[in-house]
Amino acid sequence: xxxxxxxxxxxxxxxxxxxxxxxxxxxxxxxxxxxxxxxxxxxxxxxxxxxxxxxxxxxxxxxxxxxxxxxxxxxxxxxxxxxxxxxxxxxxxxxxxxxxxxxxxxxxxxxxxxxxxxxxxxxxxxxxxxxxxxxxxxxxxxxxxxxxxxxxxxxxxxxxxxxxxxxxxxxxxxxxxxxxxxxxxxxxxxxxxxxxxxxxxxxxxxxxxxxxxxxxxxxxxxxxxxxxxxxxxxxxxxxxxxxxxxxxxxxxxxxxxxxxxxxxxxxxxxxxxxxxxxxxxxxxxxxxxxxxxxxxxxxxxxxxxxxxxxxxxxxxxxxxxxxxxxxxxxxxxxxxxxxxxxxxxxxxxxxxxxxxxxxxxxxxxxxxxxxxxxxxxxxxxxxxxxxxxxxxxxxxxxxxxxxxxxxxxxxxxxxxxxxxxxxxxxxxxxxxxxxxxxxxxxxxxxxxx
Amino acid sequence: xxxxxxxxxxxxxxxxxxxxxxxxxxxxxxxxxxxxxxxxxxxxxxxxxxxxxxxxxxxxxxxxxxxxxxxxxxxxxxxxxxxxxxxxxxxxxxxxxxxxx
Numbered sequence: 001x002x003x004x005x006x007x008x009x010x011x012x013x014x015x016x017x018x019x020x021x022x023x024x025x026x027x028x029x030x031x032x033x034x035x036x037x038x039x040x041x042x043x044x045x046x047x048x049x050x051x052x053x054x055x056x057x058x059x060x061x062x063x064x065x066x067x068x069x070x071x072x073x074x075x076x077x078x079x080x081x082x083x084x085x086x087x088x089x090x091x092x093x094x095x096x097x098x099x100x101x102x103x104x105x106x107x108x109x110x111x112x113x114x115x116x117x118x119x120x121x122x123x124x125x126x127x128x129x130x131x132x133x134x135x136x137x138x139x140x141x142x143x144x145x146x147x148x149x150x151x152x153x154x155x156x157x158x159x160x161x162x163x164x165x166x167x168x169x170x171x172x173x174x175x176x177x178x179x180x181x182x183x184x185x186x187x188x189x190x191x192x193x194x195x196x197x198x199x200x201x202x203x204x205x206x207x208x209x210x211x212x213x214x215x216x217x218x219x220x221x222x223x224x225x226x227x228x229x230x231x232x233x234x235x236x237x238x239x240x241x242x243x244x245x246x247x248x249x250x251x252x253x254x255x256x257x258x259x260x261x262x263x264x265x266x267x268x269x270x271x272x273x274x275x276x277x278x279x280x281x282x283x284x285x286x287x288x289x290x291x292x293x294x295x296x297x298x299x300x301x302x303x304x305x306x307x308x309x310x311x312x313x314x315x316x317x318x319x320x321x322x323x324x325x326x327x328x329x330x331x332x333x334x335x336x337x338x339x340x341x342x343x344x345x346x347x348x349x350x351x352x353x354x355x356x357x358x359x360x361x362x363x364x365x366x367x368x369x370x371x372x373x374x375x376x377x378x379x380x381x382x383x384x385x386x387x388x389x390x391x392x393x394x395x396x397x398x399x400x401x402x403x404x405x406x407x408x409x410x411x412x413x414x415x416x417x418x419x420x421x422x423x424x425x426x427x428x429x430x431x432x433x434x435x436x437x438x439x440x441x442x443x444x445x446x447x448x449x
Numbered sequence: 450x451x452x453x454x455x456x457x458x459x460x461x462x463x464x465x466x467x468x469x470x471x472x473x474x475x476x477x478x479x480x481x482x483x484x485x486x487x488x489x490x491x492x493x494x495x496x497x498x499x500x501x502x503x504x505x506x507x508x509x510x511x512x513x514x515x516x517x518x519x520x521x522x523x524x525x526x527x528x529x530x531x532x533x534x535x536x537x538x539x540x541x542x543x544x545x546x547x548x549x550x
Contacts, residue, residue, distance in 0.1 A: 264470035266461030387530040426528040
């Protein structure tokens with residue numbers, strides 16, 4: 001049976017670059033996919049594009065392509081990525097320019113557009129999924145609206161001969177499912193096959209997370225050579241069954257345990273994992289060992305895809321100001337708590353208007369909050385942290401300033417103050433009827449050398 | 450005995466909802482996890498950190514449980530004031546759960 005080898009070159013925008021080069025050089029791949037667009041990233045990219053109409057694509061796009069293209073072209077590895085972010089056509093042009101500089105000619109680069117649906121949702125009477133209310137309630141705070149496209153436009157681009165497909169917002173597993181649909185000719189309503197392909201995509205989409213990244217817990221779950229972690233590839237057969245593995249000699253490991261953690265990662269109801277392509281069913285997935293660093297995955301299923309497209313809405317949501325400072329040695333927890341109390345009183349005295357404030361001791365309760373067990377032994381050092389949500393940048397700045405002012409006005413021996421203030425771009429979701437979203441492909445052919 | 454002796458975990462986030470896998474190291478321990486690591490106990494373990502319901506899904510062929518915790522992320526990664534805005538640490542905190550010896 002024919003198998004396709006698909007590698008995962010990045011699990012997020014800032015991910016390492018060398019493991020993708022290793023895959024392109026030694027993975028004997030047919031496809032290399034890069035997932036670089038987290039939930040919040042596209043709204044920030046839209047802001048970047050507002051400042052520079054030629055920008056708005058992934059900041060590491062050129063670095064990644066420069067590193068990977070020589071081996072990918074040499075080994076005939078086709079590339080699929082969502083590094084287009086808020087500007088897929090600009091990203092395609094940047095890739096073409098990178099290829100030209102590398103002396104590579106003849107590439108066909110496809111940009112998938114149409115995920116930007118700001119015009120379609122602005123003032124539309126669509127419900128906000130998380131909070132209730134309507135999209136129109138966001139008013140002029142609404143910055144961006146991007147529909148999670150599915151595999152279909154990528155499949156079309158591959159059918160037109162694209163060597164590289166660069167998209168904006170596309171559901172993560174769809175980046176990996178598209179080459180499978182293209183190669184195996186899976187029907188757009190063969191839900192069990194699309195579901196199994198989505199399982200494979202979900203296992204690969206976070207790159208190193210399935211090869212032992214984010215897994216190590218010394219003594220319980222040891223992982224060797226994490227500094228040279230290999231990124232995953234899957235050998236996928238026409239029936240959707242697959243083996244997850246990595247380049248021989250690379251760091252990390254692939255086991256049933258790493259695959260199980262990644263399968264459940266960001267999963268809610270296992271029988272209903274929603275993508276634009278299929279309602280995937282992970283509840284019957286099984287893993288079996290298939291040699292060293294090789295795990296066979298079978299049993300994914302699926303039912304009909306959701307009716308609408310999920311849309312991610314980016315909107316301006318006030319400001320966050322923050323300050324931190326360290327206390328150490330005997331009595332550090334008491335001095336830290338005194339410092340927090342001083343800042344709390346100061347913010348009231350100077351009239352900082354905050355909608356929400358957090359006062360916490362890093363090392364004691366900053367993560368576990370009220371659920372933290374009271375410590376019997378005092379830690380050797382703690383760090384205070386004050387964070388607040390404000391309506392203005394000026395108020396956000398004042399929160400960090402009050403922490404910094406503890407240098408000369410607070411308890412004894414505070415050190416290492418840092419402060420920050422930033423505007424918040426928050427994200428909410430809505431659903432848009434399918435017929436109102438029109439994915440389209442722009443092909444950039446025969447790049448001149 | 451701590452849950453950490455029998456199982457490993459990873460946390461994911463979507464919006465303001467966290468999900469935590471609890472995966473038995475050995476399939477023989479899975480029935481014990483099913484019996485002892487209930488949605489109610491998980492909700493109680495996190496106390497005031499979680500503002501919504503906790504739902505448990507069972508994946509017996511993987512010897513794994515999946516807990517979905519609504520309202521667990523102080524508004525979600527894009528707007529949370531939390532230091533760990535993704536809630537990535539929650540799975541490790543859950544492994545501190547005390548089981549019957």
